[in-house]
Structure formats: C-alpha cells, structure tokens
Amino acid sequence: MTRKPLQLGRRSPIPASPEKAVLDRVPNPHADTDYLARFTMPEFTCLCPITGQPDFAHLVIDYAPGRFLVESKSLKLYLNSYRNHGAFHEDCTIAIGKTLVAVIKPKYLRIGGYWYPRGGMPIDVFWQAGKIPQGVWVPDHGVAPYRGRG
Numbered sequence: 001m002t003r004k005p006l007q008l009g010r011r012s013p014i015p016a017s018p019e020k021a022v023l024d025r026v027p028n029p030h031a032d033t034d035y036l037a038r039f040t041m042p043e044f045t046c047l048c049p050i051t052g053q054p055d056f057a058h059l060v061i062d063y064a065p066g067r068f069l070v071e072s073k074s075l076k077l078y079l080n081s082y083r084n085h086g087a088f089h090e091d092c093t094i095a096i097g098k099t100l101v102a103v104i105k106p107k108y109l110r111i112g113g114y115w116y117p118r119g120g121m122p123i124d125v126f127w128q129a130g131k132i133p134q135g136v137w138v139p140d141h142g143v144a145p146y147r148g149r150g
Contacts, residue, residue, distance in 0.1 A: 049086035
C-alpha cells in the first residue's frame with residue numbers, strides 16, 4: 001500500500017473510498033525505543049450500508065511503532081475516504097485497525113471506535129493486535145461513556 005512519492009507536501013484529494021486510499025509509511029527514527037503514538041479523530045464519518053444515513057464516531061488509535069510510522073496526512077485522507085463508504089460500525093473500526101497493522105507492522109495497535117447512537121443506542125467497538133511493549137504507558141482513551149458524548 002505504500003508508494004512513492006508521499007502524499008505529504010502536495011495537493012491530495014480525499015479518495016473516493018477506502019479501497020482507493022493509500023496509506024504512506026515512513027521510517028521510524030526511534031525504532032530502537034518503545035513508545036506509544038496516538039491519533040484521535042473525533043469527527044469520523046461513514047454511511048449506514050442499509051439506509052445510507054450518516055454515522056459518526058470518535059476514533060482513537062494507539063500504536064507502538066516498529067520500523068515504520070504511518071504518515072499522518074495519508075492517515076487523515078484514508079480515514080476521510082470513509083465519508084461516502086457504506087459499512088457497519090464494527091466493519092469500519094476493525095478494517096481500519098487491520099489495514100494499519102498490514103501497512104506499518106506495529107509492535108502493538110489498538111483502536112477504539114466510539115460511535116454516536118442511532119436509534120438511541122451507541123455502539124462502541126474495540127480491537128487490538130500485538131502486545132504492549134514492557135514499560136510503555138498506554139493512557140485511557142479519555143472518551144466519556146455515552147451521555148451525549150460531551
């Protein structure tokens with residue numbers, strides 16, 4: 001999924017779908033150090049595959065990098081490519097996690113999808129791969145239990 005040149009530093013439109021998106025990876029300048037990186041996307045959007053209505057989530061992605069980092073602009077474009085993509089909450093959350101693992105091969109990755117309610121019920125989806133390296137601090141996601149997600 002990685003290609004040259006990177007999307008960084010040039011105009012890059014939002015891909016039409018996750019399948020058309022490209023995740024760029026870059027070398028980890030601290031591959032000899034165990035640490036955690038976090039990406040938070042509080043306004044993730046996709047479409048319900050049945051009704052076509054928009055669904056919204058607060059995504060939190062934590063990973064302990066190995067040899068590679070995910071390039072953040074490409075991650076933003078990839079995540080935004082879901083805005084016209086129809087998929088259930090579970091599918092979106094797990095697919096994003098699995099795609100990241102396939103591209104950057106982290107030591108550890110976890111994703112939390114905190115979905116806003118439809119029909120009065122929020123659906124929160126959590127997935128992880130790998131093991132947390134010893135001594136690495138993994139803070140709480142900091143997303144409030146559902147009470148309007150405020």
